[in-house]
Amino acid sequence: xxxxxxxxxxxxxxxxxxxxxxxxxxxxxxxxxxxxxxxxxxxxxxxxxxxxxxxxxxxxxxxxxxxxxxxxxxxxxxxxxxxxxxxxxxxxxxxxxxxxxxxxxxxxxxxxxxxxxxxxxxxxxxxxxxxxxxxxxxxxxxxxxxxxxxxxxxxxxxxxxxxxxxxxxxxxxxxxxxxxxxxxxxxxxxxxxx
Numbered sequence: 001x002x003x004x005x006x007x008x009x010x011x012x013x014x015x016x017x018x019x020x021x022x023x024x025x026x027x028x029x030x031x032x033x034x035x036x037x038x039x040x041x042x043x044x045x046x047x048x049x050x051x052x053x054x055x056x057x058x059x060x061x062x063x064x065x066x067x068x069x070x071x072x073x074x075x076x077x078x079x080x081x082x083x084x085x086x087x088x089x090x091x092x093x094x095x096x097x098x099x100x101x102x103x104x105x106x107x108x109x110x111x112x113x114x115x116x117x118x119x120x121x122x123x124x125x126x127x128x129x130x131x132x133x134x135x136x137x138x139x140x141x142x143x144x145x146x147x148x149x150x151x152x153x154x155x156x157x158x159x160x161x162x163x164x165x166x167x168x169x170x171x172x173x174x175x176x177x178x179x180x181x182x183x184x185x186x187x188x189x190x191x192x193x194x
Contacts (some may be wrong), residue, residue: 009159013087016151017098017157025100028055029150032105032115041144051130058188063122070121070171071114074164077103079109088154097154106155113156116164117171119143124172126181128160129189143153143168159164 020028030036048056052173087093088104106114123143147165150156156164183189 002157005159010087010093011159014093014096016148017087018096019153020098020100020152028149028152029101031145032153033080037146047130055189058179058182059126062129062175063125065174066121066125066168066172067118069109069175070117070168073171074112074114074167078112078163078167079107079114082111083109084111084157084160085089086155086160087157098152099154101153102113104155105153110156111163112167113147113150113160113164114155115150116143116147116161117148117168120165120168120170121172121175124169125176126172128173128176 045056046058048059052059085108086104086106087110088097088099089108120143123139126139130136142167147161150161151158179188
């Protein structure tokens with residue numbers, strides 16, 4: 001069963017990675033960049049400030065906890081345990097993969113995707129924080145775009161991304177529940193006064 005799942009994952013990866021065209025390469029490299037999203041994060045901080053005033057420190061700490069939890073667990077509970085090679089490190093796939101950056105970015109192991117875990121963790125946490133349909137749609141599309149870019153760039157299988165997204169969603173929801181519980185007890189998230 002495991003070998004069948006890996007075969008399906010590999011075939012789906014080759015299909016998705018093979019859809020790449022030169023026009024999209026810089027866009028996907030941009031989507032996958034670590035500092036790319038800094039302006040987006042600043043907009044999120046501004047939205048938190050508009051809603052919570054200086055109490056935004058609690059959602060910021062929550063988001064930082066989500067990223068720390070998702071990132072560290074993706075590495076120490078998954079990558080270092082399962083030791084599944086990234087597709088770009090698989091010798092049998094070398095001639096079949098598109099690597100728009102020309103290299104295999106990241107560590108040797110890919111299951112689960114830390115990019116997917118981090119972005120989906122933040123997305124689920126913030127979707128619960130804001131509870132607005134437009135915001136939830138936007139933040140999920142952002143997380144999905146960043147996650148897909150990892151397949152496009154040849155550094156993750158779809159299973160790595162799905163596993164990372166699920167891990168991140170669990171982390172985001174767990175931290176949201178922690179913050180929500182603290183809010184009910186201490187009133188941490190009371191909206192700012194107009």
